[in-house]
Amino acid sequence: MESQLWVxxxxxxxxATLLPGFSEANIIYLSKTSSHSKETLVLVATIGNSLGGxxxxxxxxxxxxxIKLKYFEKENLQKPLEKIRKYGAxxxxxxxxxxxxxxxxxxxxxxxxxxxxxxxxxTLGKLIRYxxxxxxxx
Numbered sequence: 001m002e003s004q005l006w007v008x009x010x011x012x013x014x015x016a017t018l019l020p021g022f023s024e025a026n027i028i029y030l031s032k033t034s035s036h037s038k039e040t041l042v043l044v045a046t047i048g049n050s051l052g053g054x055x056x057x058x059x060x061x062x063x064x065x066x067i068k069l070k071y072f073e074k075e076n077l078q079k080p081l082e083k084i085r086k087y088g089a090x091x092x093x094x095x096x097x098x099x100x101x102x103x104x105x106x107x108x109x110x111x112x113x114x115x116x117x118x119x120x121x122x123t124l125g126k127l128i129r130y131x132x133x134x135x136x137x138x
Contacts, residue, residue, distance in 0.1 A: 008030060008045055008048065010048065012045040016095075016126075027130055050119070053102075054122065057106070057118055058109060064111070089117035092104055092122045096125045
């Protein structure tokens with residue numbers, strides 16, 4: 001049974017990075033079949049996905065320190081940079097969104113947005129997403 005939680009954690013972490021993790025399908029499946037409480041599943045998925053988002057944040061910090069990352073040369077990072085400049089850490093509540101979530105976290109790290117506020121909003125957005133998934137699809 002514990003292995004289910006580790007798989008959920010791993011898929012949630014990977015889903016927040018540039019790797020596919022299928023955490024949504026995983027948590028919906030486990031919420032219907034696992035003996036673990038829905039709250040436990042939401043907590044594990046939120047922690048994994050938040051840590052993945054914070055990994056992107058740290059990569060952004062490294063890029064700001066001059067470590068060359070080809071990702072930052074892409075045009076698609078310009079919009080997330082604009083959003084972070086305009087709305088600050090609050091925009092990270094949308095870090096759970098597909099396609100734009102990863103660049104938002106990278107941009108926040110790159111712009112050195114407050115780490116505590118970034119962590120708070122990244123985690124809050126991801127918590128809301130997983131809670132809705134589990135309780136809507138039960």
